[in-house]
Amino acid sequence: MLAEDPDTFLSDAQQYHRELLAHCYRMTGSLHDAEDLVQETYLRAWKSYARFEGRSSVRTWLHRIATNTCLTALEGRQRRPLPTGLGAPSSDPVAELVPRAEVPWLEPLPDDSDPSDIVGSRESVRLAFIAALQHLSPRQRAVLVLRDVLQWKAAEVAEAIGTSVPAVNSLLQRARAQLAAVGPSEESTLPAPDSPEAQELLTRYIAAFEEYDIDKLVTMFTEEAIWEMPPFVGWYQGGPAIGALIHHNCPAEKPGDMRLIPLTANGQSAAAMYMWDNDSGKHVPFQLHVLDIVDGAVAHVVAFLDNSDWAKFGLPESL
Structure with missing residues (x-):
């Protein structure tokens, strides 16, 4: 009514x-x-x-x-990429970091306090899926989301965006093909953030950073693991390269300099990293890590340096 x-x-x-x-x-x-x-x-x-x-x-x-x-x-x-979506090869972990503030980078999505409120499945807001959607034209994106995520009929989609059913089917076919080329595979389904597997690994991940034990952290990554951190354009592959990056570029110097709060973002395991700041005498916002966990190891980390949205994740201004 x-x-x-x-x-x-x-x-x-x-x-x-x-x-x-x-x-x-x-x-x-x-x-x-x-x-x-x-x-x-x-x-x-x-x-x-x-x-x-x-x-x-x-x-x-x-x-x-x-x-x-x-x-x-x-x-x-412009589309909103992650560094891996710019088309450049992986970077030297000890080279100077290059920021690109003018790029409209992809942003993370806070999860609702009740995970069941996430519309569709976690896969439909997963960071890799959202990044893959950015490779589609806006109309392809609309058709694919309406058809494959919201499960609308082709006729409903056609009416919604003012086109024909054959045009919708053509847009969907091209969108699915392009998504298959750049998106996450069906085999890479991630465990729920509240699963014992994900929680245990996230706990060890946080402990390694807080203890400044980068060698221990390196062992948690898969062989082909990727690390990227917009707004820097570089991305890094493999545990040793990621370890070298952290050793060379992280401002932390000793155990206790970093503190992390576990959370979820994009339906995935995540952690907010705070870095010790001598001037304020506090730990202040530094990076928000969104993790892909595959077979008990970390396969991908996107470490977002923009902390303007931290309040929307329910995070404090300092620790």
Whole structure:
């Protein structure tokens, strides 16, 4: 039953906020942009509520508005990569770090306090999947997310984005092919962050950093493990290279200089790293690590240096 007025409708529609945020995040790769686009979606829905005929559910109607809001916002914008997505080979771990502040880097997504609230599966917000979506055109991205994540029918997608069913099927075919070339394989499903396997490894990972035992940390990585840390353009492969990078470039000098808080992001195991700051006499935000854990080892770490969103992860300003 429809609400009697737009304001009541908007209040009722807030129950879809989390899944609309996840949808806009999949489309844009940016938490900042997703939050703005969800607000724009609600504003557009409020303005056009009188024309809503109820032929679809409110949830479907809101996702349709959100999708078109995202497509409009993405016109002429650069994609949001990770360093591995720039096409350069792996970097020398002892070379100077090169930042690229002008690149609109991919951003991490805070998990809701209740993991069951993550829309779809964890795989649909996994960092590797979001990074792979960035290789698609906005319309390919929209079709693939609506069809394969939200499980819409081709006719529903065609109506939503104003095209034909054959065009939707063609966009989906190309999107799936491109995603298969750059995205995570089906065999690389990650354990849930609250699983004993993931929790045990994350505990050891945190302890190794806090003890400044980089040799122990190196043993936790898979042979082909990757480390990247936007806004620096380099990426590093293999435990020894990652260890050398940390030894050479990490500002920590002794046990206790780093403190880490376990959390989850993008449906994955994660940790917020705080670094000792002599000037303030506190540990201050440094990096947010999002981990791929595969077969009891760390296969990939994205260490985000932008800490402007830490409050949205429920993290304190200092320790």
